[in-house]
Amino acid sequence: MTLTPGRLVLSEITKAYDGPQGSTAILRGASLTVEPGSTLAVVGPSGSGKSTLLHIIGSLDKPTSGSVVLNGVEVTALEGNRLADFRANDVGFVFQEHYLLPQLTAIENVLLPTIPAGRTAGANERARDLLEEMGVLHRSEAFPAQMSGGERQRTAVARALINGAKLLLCDEPTGNLDREAGSNMISLLTCLAEEQDVSIIVVTHNLEHATRLGTGFELLDGHLVALNACAEADGIQ
Amino acid sequence: MTLFRLVIRSLCYYWRTGAVVVFGLAVATAVIVGSLVVGDSVKGSITDTATARLGRIDNALIARRFFHAELASDLQHAASLAGKVKQVVPLTILRGAAESVTTEAVLPKVAVNGVDDSFWTLFPGCLGFHLTGRETAVNSSLARELGVGVGDSILVNVDKEGAVPSGTLFAHKSSEETLSSLRLDVVRVLDDHGVGGFRLDAGADTLRSVFVSREWLMSEIGKDGMANVLVTEPVRDTGEDTVPELQAALKPLCTIGDFGLKVVPNVPQNCVSLESIGMLLDGRQVIAGEDAARKCGARSALTSVYLATKIQNLDHPGASLAYSVVAAVQPLAPFPIRPGGSSLLDNGGIWLNTWAAEDLKARVGDRIELAYLVPRPDGAYRDAELHLTLRGIVDMVGPANDRNLVPAFEGITQAESIDDWNPPFPVDLSLVTERDETYWKLHKTTPKAFVSLNTMRGIWMSTSSGRHAGWVTSVRVAAGSGRTTTVLSKRFGHTLIQSLSAEDEGMLFRPIRRQVIASSAGTTDFGQLFMAMSFFLVVSGAGLAAMLMRLSVEQRGAESGVMLACGFRQASVSLVIFCQGTLLAILGVVAGVPLGVLYASGVIAGLRTRWIDAVGTTSVWLHISTESLVIGAFFGLLVGMISMWWSVRQLRKTNALRLLSGWRALGVLISKKADGRNKLALAACMLTAVGMMASSLSGSSPQMGFFGGGAALLAAGLVGSNMLLIRAMQIRMSLPTLGGMALRSAAANRSRSLLVIALLASAAFITIAVAANTRDYSRTDYGRRDSGTGGFALRAVSALPIHYDLGSPKGRENLGFSRDDEKAFEGVRVVSFLMSPGDDISCLNLAKPQYPRVIAVNRQMMERGGFDITTMKPSPNPWTLLQAGAGRAIPVFGDSSSVVWNLHSGLGKTYNTLGADGKPVAMRFVGLLSQSIFASELLMSEDRFRQVFSGVDDPRYFLFEVPNGREQSVALVLRRNLGRMGLEVKTTAEVLNSYIGVQNAYLSMFLAIGGLGVMLGTVGLVAVLLRSALERRREFALMLAQGFSRKSIFKMLVIENVGLLVFGVLLGTLSALVAVAPELAGADSQMNWGAVAAVFVGVLVVGFASCIGAASKVAGGPLIEVLRGE
DSSP states (O other), rough: OOTTTTEEEEEEEEEEEEETEEEEEEEEEEEEEEEEOEEEEEETTTTTTTTHHHHTTEEEEEEESEEEEEETGGGGOOOOHHHHHHHTTTTTEOOSOOOOOTOOOOHHHHHHHHHHHHHHHTHHHHHHHHHHHHOOOOTTTGGGGOOOOHHHHHHHHHHHTTTTSSSSEEEEEETTHHHHHHHHHHHHHHHHHHHHOEEEEEEEEEEEHHTTTTTEEEETEEEEEEESSSHHHTTOO | OOHHHHHHHHHHHHHHHHHHHHHEEEOOHHHHHHHHHHHHHHHHHHHHHHHHHHOOOOOEEEEEEEEEETTHHHHHHHHOGGTTTEEEEEEEEEEEEEEETTTOOOOEEEEEEOOOOHTTTTTOOOOOOOTTTTEEEHHHHHHHTTTOTTTEEEEEEEEOSSSOEEEEEEEOOSSSHHHHEEEEEOOOOOOOOTTOOSSSSSSOOOOOOEEEEEEHHHTTTTTTTTTEEEEEEESOSSSSOOHHHHHHHHHHHGGGGGGGGEEEEEEETTTTEHHHHHHHHHHHHHHHHHHHHHHHTOEEEEEEEEEEEEEEESSSSEEEEEEEEEEEEEEOOOOOOOOOSSSSOOOTTEEEEHHHHHHTTTOOTOEEEEEEEOOOSSSSSEEEEEEEEEEEEEOOGGSSSSSGGGGTTTTTTOOOGGGGOOOOOOOGGGGHHHHHHHHHHTTTOOSSEOHHHHHHHHHHTTSHHHHHHOOOOEEEOOTTTTTHHHHHHHHHHHHHHSOOOOOOOTEEOOOOOHHHHHTTTTTSSSHHHHHHHHHHHHHHHHOOOOOOOHHHHHHHHHHHHHHHHOOHHHHHHHHHHHHHHHHHHHHHHHHHHHHHHHHHHHHHHHTTTTTHHHOOOOOOOOOOOOHHHHHHHHHHHHHHHHHHHHHHHHHHHHHHHHHHTTTSSOOOOOHHHHHHHHHHHHHHHHHHHHHHHHHHHTTOHHHHHHHHHHHHHHHHHHHHHHHHHHHHHOOOOOOOHHHHHHHHHHTTHHHHHHHHHHHHHHHHHHHHHHHTTTTTTGGGGTTTTTTTTTTOOEEEESSSOOOTTTHHHHHHHHTTOOOHHHHHTTTOOEEEEEEEOBBOSSTTSSSSSSSSSEEEOHHHHHHHOOOOOSSSSSSSSSGGGOOOOOOEEEEEEEEHIIIIIIOOOTTTHHHHEOOTTOOOOEEEEEEESSSTTTSEEEEHHHHHHHSSSOOOOOOOEEEEEOOOTTTHHHHHHHHHHHGGGGGEEEEEEHHHHHHHHHHHHHHHHHHHHHHHHHHHHHHHHHHHHHHHTTTHHHHHHHHHHOOOOHHHHHHHHHHHHHHHHHHHHHHHHHHHHHTTTHHHEEEEEEEHHHHHHHHHOOOOOHHHHHHHHHHHHHHHHHHHHHOOOO
């Protein structure tokens, strides 16, 4: 496999949890390659392991076996400071809950990841640009409690991108939004992928959103199964 | 965006939580700072008071006997002290009793200070004044207690301090002779703080003092120009030790008279006599006299005289001699023995002079009876006789014609006739013949008979104090040829001074200021004491802060999770929260330091009023040292940091996903293994409880067993509660009820619930255990000899020595008791004790004792026994241990608490102090008494006591066994007859209560401060519980949506939280009641139910109010909106 900047490669990811009835496998050898600038959606029933897969890709969780390689770096092998650096610089998260810090304004929330990354030079301008791009610059000085759900989620996206991450992982980003706000969020994500060459993986229940994102996969019995045939054409294997 | 900004923003956003955290830490800091300040204040107040009482005095010489007052000015002008000693002031300090002329109220233990004008200059700011004649200045303590003021008159009784040892034939005993009653006019009342509180010992309490002119006082007791104390003022207060220089300068300035001696030239006999002002020379003085004679190249000889009441010839009955001097003499020159007599005098022999032999028609070989009086302790005299054989008749010339063998004795030696004698012993004039009177007129005290030194020693030894006071009346030193008695007298006197040790004779300077300041450190570190007492407050404050901080951390788990997801390191996330906590801790400390000073002010106000028994004085003021503030602040910060560390430590172990998914530090899951452990622990606790209580029932002291059993029961209760909460999670409710839901909710937050139960149960347990230790001996059984009273009902301590035996009817008669008074003494048994001067070693004395007071246990007391004494080896009569051991350390007993806490010693340990002569004395504790009336002093056998404290001849400490119900009447009679001697009579119950009063005051303080802590802790716990309830607002909103009323939710919350509080209090109470059951059953127990009730009611009221208030807040908020999202 050639080393392509921004390429994400998942190989035979498995994940099992120990429970009262013994070990339960959630992921049973999920493999995936995502080229830079791609958007893809992962759908599946509740408990199928969508979020787990996303957390493993983003290094929040460790697989039982298999590997995740981003930019040629095996993410699953990272520990300690290198892991923190990876999270700070290479990947951005957007959760169903916005998890904005209530004590910070929108722009301050966006700037939060610049602290561990140490990218303070020009950070303020970058944050403003991102907020403008997300359409919430006018709310930059508002606190989360003063913002709508859509505004909070857009701010959360801006926060995820402030350090220039080339991989954005979104876990049910529209789950707490109304239909219109949800739709706008999907539009925003697809634009981002196109304009900023960011790979985006979105976990969602919403098939419509999945369809709009271009490529869709379904997690079935712990395996990723393509939803349509255009996957190959879009560079997803 | 920076971490610092994030920290500040977070602090501002979570200000409510922060405010409570600051409050908690401020309380903890305030308590630590306050406790240290209380310690500083008590110590500082004692030091202030003690140094104010001393004025500028740095050293003092407190002599055993009077010396010439001019010694002070001689010393002041000594060249070696120039530039070091500014002035030396002579004083006279006597013990006495004061009486109001108008109210006749009598005060014992009064210090009578004879002062010169220079005395006042020792006290900065004291406007000196001149006291003349009967003018007196009294301190405000005496004025207040006696109810007198300026213009009033008082009577003060002081001992005349007779020189002749009490117990000898020649000692005056009647109060008319020994007591000087001074009528004084009060011209000034002095403040107790400063000169009015003047005292030279380490006592922290205020003496009742009167000040009179020293010259006048000395004149009144027949010791003109004398003093018994010297105090010095340094030129500069540099703290330099000038005692060695003073001591060195003192000796050459002392006269022989200052050592209680005199050198009398005896021209007819061509010798000089070394005599004692107190009639008898002690062993050291005899040796010094012989040594000085040797150094002068002169021969010395011992002499002793006694008075025979009757001498008769048993071989020629009918003739007798009355009141004749008998002498034992080591001859300096050959005795003129008539032919036929023996020049050697054996122990069974006697020589008569020609006058006596003629009157008795005696011939060598006749049996001679020599009768003499032996004084008894009750004041009566016993007739004693010696049967001797006449070995020779001496001509009344040379050494046999020496009237100066008898030291001058007031009332006898200068009398013109026997009829004019005024002796302390009875004289039967009917025995005196005309021949006797003629002899007296012609030859005065010239001995009529001579016995051997051993025989004479035997006569003296038969008297009560002769055994200890010596028996030699003079050491005669022969001038020899070519030397006049005047020359010898001068040289011998000079050499004698060199041979004597000023220290041995009690002329010893002590660095009094340094000793008093050292004593001020006290035996109790009040800082530590209050820290311990305020333990609950510190724990509550810190606990409240830590719990809220931890809740805050939990609440912000997701926030931490997202920070981790954003690339923050685990340590950075913890650091952000830790920094917030640290800033809060700093704020808490900043607020806590002034609060601590406020807290200390409150405690000191309490010590001056409600808890005065703990310090025994109102002279306690706030003293703040920077050191204490810094140390307090540091520890406050440390407590805060530890609390913060505890609150974030779990966070460090938790990964981002767990945090994002709603992490809680206090989990509820329980493994099977843990369940098994619980059952095992429960069984172990129960078995321990039952075992300890059962085994203690057979022992003599079930207290420890029951306390341990109660504590084990408490532990069992807590383990049981844990199991109950686990079970509550497993029981399936067929139909949920509010109570069931409350229980399930408590079970779901098992750790928090257990924490609440454990804290309140422990608090209740400790509160009851402490309150149960309150004692009141008012109903104590005086009949029990193994109790702290030893079976005695009354204790009397006299300011002045009682010269007659208080234990015998005759002695009491001599003391002035009437026949009616005597009736009160039917069935009363009195045990008398000699008592040394010294410091009170009990908890009543805040200052550290320098010279413990010692009382002498006589044979009567040893045989009687009594008291609960712990010894190293079992003994049928532990009191005999006081006589054991011929080693260097003197065996002593002491009260267990006093020995351990005040002297910092213990059973089997050696305690070193100084004797009356300033020499080191090692004492070994061979027995410890438990909660006894002897808490203020140490007990030593009388024989050893007399070796260490020579000069203490008459008892001042008395214990009375009194038939039941007659204590008050006996006490009344004692006070009426001996009040003027400064006799202070207390029931032994009162004595015990005065000691236990200190403990009770400490317990009361602990309950008050601890109670506050428990209440604060309760508020904290409720805050934690309700904070946890706030987290469940979604749950409550759901319940509302399902048709529950707000009232139901409110009820459920109250049931859950109040239930936990009540359960905790009940568990602690029940276990504590078991633990203290033996205490409660004791006769002396006086459970402080009031304090317990106040604490419990306070806890429950605070708990209920907090629960209800907070529950209504939680249940009354806009719950439905919660469902729509915040």
